[in-house]
Amino acid sequence: MAYQVKTTRSYGNRLLDSLKGAGMGFILFGIGTILLFVNEGNYVKTKKTIGAAEKALVRMSDISEVNSALDGKLVHAYGFADTQDTLNDDMFGVSERAIALARKVEFYQYEERKKTEKRDKVGGGEETITTYSYVPDWVSSPIPSGGFADPDYKGKNTVLDNLDTKVKSQTQYAANVTFGAYKLPPFIVKSIRGGVPVDVRTGNDELLAKIGAKIGNQVQIQGNMVYFGKSSSNPQVGDVRVTLAKVIPADISIIAKVIGPTFEEYIAPGTGRTFSAVEMGTVSAETMFKKAGDSNKFLTWLLRLVGVILVVMGLKMVFAILPTLFKVLPPLGKIVGAGVGLVCAIGGGAWSLAVISIAWLFYRPLIGIPLLLISVAGIIFLSKKGARNSSRGGRGSAEGSHYLA
Numbered sequence: 001m002a003y004q005v006k007t008t009r010s011y012g013n014r015l016l017d018s019l020k021g022a023g024m025g026f027i028l029f030g031i032g033t034i035l036l037f038v039n040e041g042n043y044v045k046t047k048k049t050i051g052a053a054e055k056a057l058v059r060m061s062d063i064s065e066v067n068s069a070l071d072g073k074l075v076h077a078y079g080f081a082d083t084q085d086t087l088n089d090d091m092f093g094v095s096e097r098a099i100a101l102a103r104k105v106e107f108y109q110y111e112e113r114k115k116t117e118k119r120d121k122v123g124g125g126e127e128t129i130t131t132y133s134y135v136p137d138w139v140s141s142p143i144p145s146g147g148f149a150d151p152d153y154k155g156k157n158t159v160l161d162n163l164d165t166k167v168k169s170q171t172q173y174a175a176n177v178t179f180g181a182y183k184l185p186p187f188i189v190k191s192i193r194g195g196v197p198v199d200v201r202t203g204n205d206e207l208l209a210k211i212g213a214k215i216g217n218q219v220q221i222q223g224n225m226v227y228f229g230k231s232s233s234n235p236q237v238g239d240v241r242v243t244l245a246k247v248i249p250a251d252i253s254i255i256a257k258v259i260g261p262t263f264e265e266y267i268a269p270g271t272g273r274t275f276s277a278v279e280m281g282t283v284s285a286e287t288m289f290k291k292a293g294d295s296n297k298f299l300t301w302l303l304r305l306v307g308v309i310l311v312v313m314g315l316k317m318v319f320a321i322l323p324t325l326f327k328v329l330p331p332l333g334k335i336v337g338a339g340v341g342l343v344c345a346i347g348g349g350a351w352s353l354a355v356i357s358i359a360w361l362f363y364r365p366l367i368g369i370p371l372l373l374i375s376v377a378g379i380i381f382l383s384k385k386g387a388r389n390s391s392r393g394g395r396g397s398a399e400g401s402h403y404l405a
Contacts, residue, residue, distance in 0.1 A: 003132045003150035011124025011328065018321040025317025032310030033355050039307060040359035043300040045271045050292050052268040053255065053275045057285060060258075063180025070258045074266045076285035078253040081184060081192055085174035089244065091167070091210050092226065093202030098246035099192050102171045106138040107164065108229075108239040109157045112148050120330035136237050140169070158238040160228050161213045167242060179254070183262045191278035192252060195245035197224035253283040304356070312348035316341060 009017070053074060060070060060077035087101035088094065094101065112134055119127045132149045134156075142164050145157035177184040177192075202210070204219050207226065213219075220227040229239030255277040256263035265274035277288045319340050327333030353374065 005130045007128045009126045014126055014324050018324045021317045021320055025314045028310050029314030032307045036307035036352055036355045037359045039303040040356055041363055044363040046296045049268040049271045049273040049275050053266055054289055066181045066261050074257050076255050078282045079180050081177055081179055081252045082249040083174040083177045085176050087172045092200045094198055096246050099177055100173050100247035102245050104243045105167050105169045106241050107142050108235045108237055109139050109143040110134045110136050120327050124328040160238045160240055161215045163228055163240045166211050185262055188278055192247055194247050196248055198244040198246050199223050200226055251281055253279045255288055308352045311352050312345055315344040315348050
């Protein structure tokens with residue numbers, strides 16, 4: 001059942017909070033601006049790094065012997081990543097020849113979710129209704145419930161027999177993974193993916209003794225899963241489940257710099273940034289470079305969006321005092337708020353474009369100059385539109401005064 005909390009703020013407190021929020025607004029505006037500028041530089045540098053790697057690339061057709069002629073070269077190669085190392089998880093009686101062995105521990109816990117609705121009141125006050133709901137789900141770590149809003153759920157999250165202190169998630173990696181005649185370094189080994197379930201090979205009593213748990217018959221071993229609780233089909237808050245998986249030897253494709261019988265990351269001249277790539281299976285160098293470029297574009301656009309949102313949010317917080325002043329009459333406050341929101345959105349977008357353009361002036365002038373011109377035109381348009389609206393408002397006020405006289 002949902003739990004609601006109602007709070008109210010007076011008109012004076014809202015005005016004071018708006019003024020206090022303006023300071024945070026300037027901070028968000030500054031963070032967004034810096035993020036936008038740095039993000040563009042990161043995109044260009046990463047793109048140059050990928051381009052330099054493409055130009056320097058050499059095809060390695062044979063990995064069966066160490067080729068001294070390729071020492072210091074950036075290569076693309078594909079082959080079988082293998083290991084003879086045995087990885088052990090003694091707690092669960094597991095011993096496997098594998099590239100990686102992972103133990104994943106999850107806890108069944110209540111998660112607090114809240115939905116907030118704000119209502120303006122005549123006179124400038126505000127009523128806030130916060131609705132809390134609690135849904136149990138599997139999470140990677142226990143959720144403290146002492147601060148839950150609903151008294152009925154406060155302190156409800158527990159962990160069976162404090163298993164969170166006795167059983168923890170972990171991943172082991174083989175120290176010796178071969179790639180033909182070469183040895184793969186840790187940064188490549190950790191990039192090899194694929195999980196295969198690993199069956200638990202220990203009995204209930206032995207497992208409980210190793211863990212030091214005293215939970216009687218509340219443990220079930222089901223293939224690669226160990227369930228701590230009364231029933232895995234009907235989980236209860238406090239239950240814990242552990243799953244085991246391994247990464248087995250497999251075909252991979254790599255782009256990395258050859259250093260004797262192993263590899264390291266390539267450092268691009270001019271940018272000083274590193275580049276390497278690992279893909280499962282046999283994948284061409286062209287495809288791997290394209291994927292790296294696409295990832296760079298995606299991250300750049302994502303951070304651009306974050307930067308614009310921060311800038312717009314910052315401006316809205318700086319000018320939040322304006323709609324708050326008019327919220328003595330809620331409908332009027334909404335109209336002013338919508339206008340302020342629109343101006344902040346347009347102004348924030350224009351500012352963001354200007355920042356991006358200036359950044360490109362540093363990194364790519366031929367692209368930065370047109371972008372800067374567009375952003376300046378947007379700011380001029382916004383300024384002229386605001387001036388026209390002000391003059392119309394002034395004429396309207398004068399006409400109203402004449403009519404009343």
